[in-house]
Amino acid sequence: MGLICETELYEVGDKLYPCATSITMAFIGGKWKTVILSHLKQGTMRYSELRKKLPVITERTLSIQLKQMEEDGIVNRRVHTSKPPLKVEYSLTDFGKTFIPVLEAIADWGDRFAEKNARVVKNGRL
Known part of the structure; x- marks a missing residue:
């Protein structure tokens, strides 16, 4: 969990994320x-x-x-x-x-x- 992207995926709504960091960047990226x-x-x-x-x-x-x-x-x-x-x-x-x-x-x-x-x-x- 955290900064290192492990093998599990996170599902938020209808999207999959490889790690918690990618979730954060999806929300505040750009x-x-x-x-x-x-x-x-x-x-x-x-x-x-x-x-x-x-x-x-x-x-x-x-x-x-x-x-x-x-x-x-x-x-x-x-x-x-x-x-x-x-x-x-x-x-x-x-x-x-x-x-x-x-x-x-x-x-x-x-x-x-x-x-x-x-x-x-x-x-x-x-």
Whole structure:
């Protein structure tokens, strides 16, 4: 179990995974989920606030990622319909909050890697 993938498979829904690590990566893998979670660990945010924090992500991609994380039980979606305009807020579920230490470990590793191997790019331009 854990980091070493043994011979057993894990079934989650209709998918099979070779180890627990692959389950984790399926839930948070990709370019944007960890970035979205990093913002949501600060607290509840409206959709428009997330868009402002992530100007390079498309609306479609942000919506898809949020929907997937909601379906996976990592993110809460709350719609306020009391008065127009419609207000939608996102936050981490209790289960999603258990991922914060993992997220911080990933960020720490990325910082160490970046210090040795990356250069800072301003405004997306070299």
